[in-house]
Amino acid sequence: MKIAVIGCGYLGAVHAAAMASLGYETVGVDVDEAKIERLRRGEPPFYEPGLPELLRAGVDAGTLRFTTDVAEAAGSDVVFIAVGTPQRAGSDAADLTYVDAAIESLLPHLTEGTLVAGKSTVPVGTAQRLADLVTPTGARLAWNPEFLREGFAVEDTLTPDRLVYGVADADDASVARLDEVYATILARGTDRLVVNFATAELVKVSANAFLATKISFINAMAELSETVGADVTQLADAIGLDARIGRRFLNAGLGFGGGCLPKDIRAFQARAEELGHGQTLGFLREVDQINLRRRDRMVEVIDRELAAVGGDRVAMLGLAFKPNSDDVRDSPALDVSRRLQEGGRVVKAYDPEAAETARWVLPTLDIVGSIEEAIRGADVLALGTEWQHFRDLDPAEVAGMTAARVVVDGRNALDAAAWAAAGFKVIGLGRPDTVPAA
Structure with missing residues (x-):
């Protein structure tokens, strides 16, 4: 079987490498020549654990190649569409320019029997519109949404937890072709759902909307906890023991970011409004606002603690929107760093993987090359991304490098008792302060 993947960004590069690893002759296509050159060398243009090895294996074996010429997708049995759908400039809606x-x-370049399978996250109604363009060529269209987590x-x-095929009525041929593509995965007993186009389009955005709502719910409880003196982490533990709720995605702190959740919930709301159902998803606006308020709160707390110690130097630990990624799109940590700088604070930031991408987005930020360089002389340490590197820090060693012993834990990821034992005041969002013993 021959596979083509159009779009070699985060989704497409991973999907192309995965298809090659399953034994298919795979070609990845992208208009960005610099990106393609890196991929040809087996070098991913972003940080993703496990991807370099997968890429090099496919390139070295000759089952995986990359090109800027879409004509090289001709003759493929399946062509996956894996381009980005960013937020449209000046609007909350998704930009479908690349799709x-x-x-x-x-x-x-489409021929009789070719299957075009969309993986990009698109507004409901897009697949049918595209099918009307594709089917006159003799090709077929299906929508096969992705459910990737960065990192x-x-x-x-x-090894996905489910496969979803969105197909036209009675399109058994597309189902059979996708079953062939995913035969190895299906053989492990992976759940497979065959649905219509609209359902397939709604699956990804519905999942992201639910996860975003769950995260913002616990952050709303953090807002209340800070007022009444409750501990939001203990609260999450307690309600998470309810099997109907579960503990996952109930970690309060600085909130979510990245290239999916923020733009997807905004695009979902925008599409609902276009369909005359704006009120149906109106709650997503508050989900978004709760999330953004946590950044405000982080800045407020840091400013308060700087005023208390009479300093202005902040060590920002982490810039990626989440650990195990170099993605800084809508990163809460980077946004807080920017706001602190604009407020006249001196910020030294460190991230083990996101330095290059962060410099491109915020070139004025002082991004240093080591944890030690960031924290030396700092008045406040701020945890913005919960990398294991930071969880593993020895508070006693850190204590000797800082000007004042204050930690603002924006991810509630540090061992507050251990840091307090080393002489630090630890402030966690939604938690009572942990202070050194007298």
């Missing part, structure tokens, strides 16, 4: 361009570039993308592609 439409991918389909337009493919049309002259676990290879695992999520090769």
Whole structure:
């Protein structure tokens, strides 16, 4: 079987490498020549655990290649569409420019029996519109949404918890073709759902909307906890023991970011409004606002603690929106760093993987090359991303490097008792302060 993947960004590069690892002759196509050159060398253009090895194996074996020429997708049995759908400038809606361009570039190269399978996250109604363009060529269209987590993308592609096929009525041929593609995965007993186009389009955005709502719910409880003196982490532990609720995604702190959840919930709301159901998803606006308020709160707490110690130097630990990624799109840690700088604070930031991407987004930020360089002389340590590197820090060693012993734990990830034992005041969002013993 021959596979083509249009779009070699985060989703597409991982998917292409995964398809090659399953034994298929795979070609990845992208308009970015610099990105393609890196991929040809087996070098991913972003940080993702496990991907370098998968890429190099495919390139070295000759089952995986990359090109800027979409004509090389001609003759493929399946062409996956894996381009980005960013937030449209000046609007909450999704920008489908790249999806439409991918389909337009493919049309002259489609032949009878080719399956075009969309993986990009698109507004409901998009697949049917694209099917109307694809089917006159003799090709078919299906929608096969992705459910990748950054930092676990290879695992999520090769061992997903479910596969969803969105197909037209009675399109058994598309189902059979996708079953062939995913035969190795299905053989492990992976759940497979065959649905219509609209359902497939709603699955990904519905999942992201639910997760975002769960995260913002516990952060709303953090707001109340800070007022009444409760501990939101203990609260999450207690309600998470309810099997109907569960503990996952109930970690209060600085909130969510990245290239999916924020833009997807906004696009979902925008599409609901276009369909005359704005009130149905109106709660997502408050979900978004709760999330953004946690950044405000982090800045407020840091400013308060700086005023208390009479300093202005902040060590920001972490810049990626989550650990095991170099993605700084809508990163809460980077946003807080920017706001602190704009407020006249001196910020030294460190991230083990996201320094390069962060410099591109915020070139004025002083991003240093080591944890030690960031924390030396700092008046406040701020945890912005819960990398294991930071969880493993020895508070006693850190104590000797800082000007004042204050930690603002934006992820509630540190051992507050251990840090307090080393002489630090620890402030966790939604938790009572942990202070050194007198």
